[in-house]
Amino acid sequence: xxxxxxxxxxxxxxxxxxxxxxxxxxxxxxxxxxxxxxxxxxxxxxxxxxxxxxxxxxxxxxxxxxxxxxxxxxxxxxxxxxxxxxxxxxxxxxxxxxxxxxxxxxxxxxxxxxxxxxxxxxxxxxxxxxxxxxxxxxx
Amino acid sequence: xxxxxxxxxxxxxxxxxxxxxxxxxxxxxxxxxxxxxxxxxxxxxxxxxxxxxxxxxxxxxxxxxxxxxxxxxxxxxxxxxxxxxxxxxxxxxxxxxxxxxxxxxxxxxxxxxxxxxxxxxxxxxxxxxxxxxxxxxxx
Numbered sequence: 001x002x003x004x005x006x007x008x009x010x011x012x013x014x015x016x017x018x019x020x021x022x023x024x025x026x027x028x029x030x031x032x033x034x035x036x037x038x039x040x041x042x043x044x045x046x047x048x049x050x051x052x053x054x055x056x057x058x059x060x061x062x063x064x065x066x067x068x069x070x071x072x073x074x075x076x077x078x079x080x081x082x083x084x085x086x087x088x089x090x091x092x093x094x095x096x097x098x099x100x101x102x103x104x105x106x107x108x109x110x111x112x113x114x115x116x117x118x119x120x121x122x123x124x125x126x127x128x129x130x131x132x133x134x135x136x137x138x139x
Numbered sequence: 140x141x142x143x144x145x146x147x148x149x150x151x152x153x154x155x156x157x158x159x160x161x162x163x164x165x166x167x168x169x170x171x172x173x174x175x176x177x178x179x180x181x182x183x184x185x186x187x188x189x190x191x192x193x194x195x196x197x198x199x200x201x202x203x204x205x206x207x208x209x210x211x212x213x214x215x216x217x218x219x220x221x222x223x224x225x226x227x228x229x230x231x232x233x234x235x236x237x238x239x240x241x242x243x244x245x246x247x248x249x250x251x252x253x254x255x256x257x258x259x260x261x262x263x264x265x266x267x268x269x270x271x272x273x274x275x276x277x278x
Contacts, residue, residue, distance in 0.1 A: 008215070009244070009245075010215065010242045010243065010244045010245070011215030011244070012215065050245075051249070052245040052248040052249030053249045053251060054249070055245040055246075055249050056245055056246060056248075056249025056250055056251070057249070057251075059245075059246065073217055075215070076147070076149065076150030076151065076214070076215045076216050076217055077215050077216075077217060077220065077244070078212055078215055078216060078217075078219060078220035078223070078243075078244040078246060078247055079220060079244040079245070079246035079247075080217060080220060081216065081217035081218060081219060081220020081221040081222075081223075081224070082220040082221065082223065082224040082244075082246045082247075083220075083246065084217070084220075084221065085220070085221040085224045085225055086224055086228070089225070089228070103149045104149065104217075105148070105149045105150070105216070105217040105218040105221075106148075106149070106189075106191040106194040106195055106198075106218070107194075107195060107198065107217060107218035107221045107222065108217055108218075108221075109191040109195075110190070110191030110192045110193070110194050110195025110196070111195055112192060112195070112196075
């Protein structure tokens with residue numbers, strides 16, 4: 001399945017290790033993670049100097065092309081907020097996951113869209129289960 | 140004019156003083172700032188316990204009802220990213236302002252929408268000028 005993974009870039013990389021785990025696991029399952037670079041610190045470093053317009057156009061094209069979005073929302077991020085909104089409004093299935101114990105924006109937790117799933121996790125195993133359940137529901 | 144002011148809530152309140160300055164100045168000019176509570180620490184504190192769905196529905200209704208949006212994007216925020224995207228996609232005039240020297244998401248700086256203005260400021264006076272120029276362009 002074509003999956004868009006959304007995670008914080010400019011907003012902070014505190015949760016990079018979990019982005020890597022999540023993306024690597026999806027790829028190992030055979031999914032095509034369009035935005036796999038978001039989990040890759042070297043690619044992200046290179047992209048600092050990229051043209052903002054090119055990055056925007058590419059990412060938006062990927063959001064519009066994906067069959068599902070998984071957004072890791074533990075780190076507040078303008079880009080993730082934008083992408084999540086775009087995907088939900090266009091009717092894509094979206095899973096927003098956050099480390100438990102963190103404050104999550106009500107613009108996510110209060111969104112009643114039927115194609116949106118919001119959940120928290122306290123371990124990698126719990127996260128894996130959330131992702132698997134979400135993807136199983138789509139097939 | 141009916142203006143939606145977007146600023147970080149859950150994402151962090153480091154720039155609260157500038158939110159207050161911005162909203163108070165708009166109100167003194169006679170504008171109706173629908174989301175004036177975003178600049179008010181007491182209102183924000185009260186809203187912590189509010190129903191996420193009610194907050195979401197109210198804020199989205201305001202975004203959809205406003206004639207223009209001003210978003211202060213110095214603090215990464217999922218909610219601000221969501222609101223900015225919703226307003227730009229629905230064709231509203233949007234001004235995104237950030238303290239200069241901070242890294243801004245390419246999902247904002249790379250957005251080619253003709254109804255979006257992105258700018259940085261290094262003083263209150265500079266911010267005031269950006270806001271005045273933006274609003275003048277709409278009248």
